[in-house]
Amino acid sequence: MRGVRTGLVALSIALALTGCKVVETDNKAQADGAPAGPPPPPPHQMRAEMAAGDRLHTTMTGEDLFSNRCGTCHLDWGMGTNLITKQQVALGRPPSMGLLANRDDLTADYVKSVARMGKGAMPRQTRVDVTDAELDRIAAYLGKGK
Numbered sequence: 001m002r003g004v005r006t007g008l009v010a011l012s013i014a015l016a017l018t019g020c021k022v023v024e025t026d027n028k029a030q031a032d033g034a035p036a037g038p039p040p041p042p043p044h045q046m047r048a049e050m051a052a053g054d055r056l057h058t059t060m061t062g063e064d065l066f067s068n069r070c071g072t073c074h075l076d077w078g079m080g081t082n083l084i085t086k087q088q089v090a091l092g093r094p095p096s097m098g099l100l101a102n103r104d105d106l107t108a109d110y111v112k113s114v115a116r117m118g119k120g121a122m123p124r125q126t127r128v129d130v131t132d133a134e135l136d137r138i139a140a141y142l143g144k145g146k
């Protein structure tokens, strides 16, 4: 009985010492300037700001309007970008085509139709979300003249 108890005590001490050693190693790594903890997060998504003024007669560019009105889902890391990247890769196209701004196969009419009607996981965008004047510019920007 006593042998077992002594053995358990010895084991506990050994475990406790091992624990201390791990902590010591971590501290040493930090002191050496080695990275500690998880890697930094990806770059923060920055959407263009809405200009003050009449949204029915907007003076903003299609690029800025797209960034502000559609960017939540269609800029880097957006859920639209993620889904479309998967679709484009399945079609044999490069992952960069997940960003609508990189697409060369969109027409202005198609963009406007998807925006107003919605498509699959994309909810339709009302005239409050994006006015006709804003959508015209966004569609021209994404359609690249088509």
Ligand code: HEC
Pocket (backbone or CB within 6 Å): 069, 070, 071, 072, 073, 074, 079, 080, 081, 083, 084, 100, 106, 110, 111, 114, 115, 119, 120, 121, 122, 123, 125, 130, 138
């Ligand atoms: C709430 C998120 C969200 C917003 C806001 C959003 N979209 Fe989308 N969009 C999606 C998703 C998700 C898809 C992919 C839908 C699917 O295939 O299931 C998509 C798909 C599209 C497509 C189709 C691409 C293709 O390959 O057929 C177009 C075009 C599009 N969006 C344009 C826009 C425009 C323009 C706006 C802004 C006016 C906008 N979206 C705003 C989520 C969004």
